[in-house]
Amino acid sequence: MRIPALPARIAAWLFFLGGLTGAIRGIAGLRVEITVAGLILACTAGLILLKIRADAHGS
Numbered sequence: 001m002r003i004p005a006l007p008a009r010i011a012a013w014l015f016f017l018g019g020l021t022g023a024i025r026g027i028a029g030l031r032v033e034i035t036v037a038g039l040i041l042a043c044t045a046g047l048i049l050l051k052i053r054a055d056a057h058g059s
Contacts, residue, residue, distance in 0.1 A: 009052055016045035 022038025025031075 005052060005056060009049070012045050012048045012052065016042050016049065019043070019045055 019038045019040070019042025023035050023042060024038070026033070026035030026038055
């Protein structure tokens with residue numbers, strides 16, 4: 001079962017922005033755990049966005 005592209009894209013962007021926000025807040029508050037969790041979330045969401053983009057172009 002395939003997930004429609006638009007909702008998956010929106011969710012991935014929200015996770016990506018949430019990860020970046022978490023990383024920035026972690027850096028600002030000097031909290032290593034929050035920073036690392038935010039970066040992991042943003043990187044994972046970025047990989048998902050790249051996969052969605054590659055699937056859309058037929059690669």
